[in-house]
Amino acid sequence: MRLVFAGTPAPAVPSLERLVGDGRHEVVGVVTRPDAPLGRKRVLTPSPVAAAAEAHGLPVVKAARLDAEATARIEELRPDLGVIVAYGGLVREPLLSLPRLGWINLHFSVLPAWRGAAPVQHSIIADDAELGASVFQLVPELDAGDVFAVRSWPNDAGLTAGAALELLAGRGADLLAEVVDGLAASTARSVPQTGEPSFAPKLTIDDGRIDWRLGAREVLARYRGVTPEPGAWTTIGGERVKVLEARPAEPAAEAIAPGELRPERRRVLVGTADAPIELVRVQPAGKGAMAAADWGRGLAEGLRTLE
CATH class of the missing domain: 3.10.25.10 (Formyl transferase, C-terminal domain)
Structure with a gap:
């Protein structure tokens, strides 16, 4: 399939690397947030996903919002599937329905628990027994789409959120790749989320x-x-x-x-x-x-x- 990948921070990089490295599908473009000022000197720096994409020679669309201009650029790539991992912005219509198979999202929680921007952090603060990752179909409502795959692992009491997110990023990349392969083979099946959702807004x-x-x-x-x-x-x-x-x-x-x-x-x-x-x-x-x-x-x- 022709894939468009959307992501920004370091935890999204293992998923991009896995999809590129597998070679079973063509990553035709990468969408990420614009360069941001970092460090004491506030030097404009590409996102970790942008740096990884450029290292592979992939076309990069840098957009703060997935507006009409960004949608037009993505449409030119003719994607079969959109894959999103921590991009940092909402995908709305008509972009949501633009790829033939829509968009799937790797989210670092066992949905419907901890929908939102900081699932790992909130899960650890709540002292949950398990951490997890879910791959689901993107819909207009926040992190509410049907789930293709989910896995969980014990919450090691010694892990900080940063260390936990690094582990989940690698494990989640494997889960994501399995779902992409299943969609290509028409064997992937999704089920509705069940249970009471909890929410994980960005921390201050x-x-x-x-x-x-x-x-x-x-x-x-x-x-x-x-x-x-x-x-x-x-x-x-x-x-x-x-x-x-x-x-x-x-x-x-x-x-x-x-x-x-x-x-x-x-x-x-x-x-x-x-x-x-x-x-x-x-x-x-x-x-x-x-x-x-x-x-x-x-x-x-x-x-x-x-x-």
């Missing part, structure tokens, strides 16, 4: 704030779900501190009041509603990342409570 900076009044498991789930983006943080003495790495306190320590810091010789503990956790790496305001133990030793005597 405020979502990264840690509430030490919660239990240790909930605090660590929040930390993992917002790492690396938008990032976990707390405050001390009115100054923001980024929590770059945290883990359960091992060996276990006696209870500490929620938010109370307890610097020890080689580690820093902080209290929650039940068990303490260990801060491993932090980044105080205006400073670089550092070992939490070093940071804890340098705190003034009056600064011993995270807010």
Whole structure:
């Protein structure tokens, strides 16, 4: 088949690489978001998907919105199927019906759970037992189309959202390729989603704030779900501190009041509603990342409570 691939961030790259590498179908074009300013110098940089497409010599359509102009350019490619993985924009009519087989979407959740922009992050924050990937038919309603394939894996309690998304991106690429092959052979079958949907809007900076009044498991789930983006943080003495790495306190320590810091010789503990956790790496305001133990030793005597 002739495929048009739409995607933008790094987690979409394994799917593009898999479809190109298989060689069973022709990727006739790639749609991605425009170059974005990155780094301190705000240098305009192609998206990871754009860079991968250009490395393969594929035609690239850079569009902030899939408007009439973008639709016309995609129509010229005469696709049989559109494949979308984290493009970052909505596909509406007439583009939705333009390919002969419409569009399919790889989504990183077990649908109908966590429809939206940040499924992995919300799933980890909710401390779900499993993470997953689904391939479904794109429809006008958000992530609501019939599902062709779904798989799930245990939610490893040590994984941050970034690490989990990297794993799911590779596993999801395999699932996506199977569905594309099934559609080409006319053997793929989809079923309606069942169950009550939940939603996963894009996270904001405020979502990264840690509430030490919660239990240790909930605090660590929040930390993992917002790492690396938008990032976990707390405050001390009115100054923001980024929590770059945290883990359960091992060996276990006696209870500490929620938010109370307890610097020890080689580690820093902080209290929650039940068990303490260990801060491993932090980044105080205006400073670089550092070992939490070093940071804890340098705190003034009056600064011993995270807010």
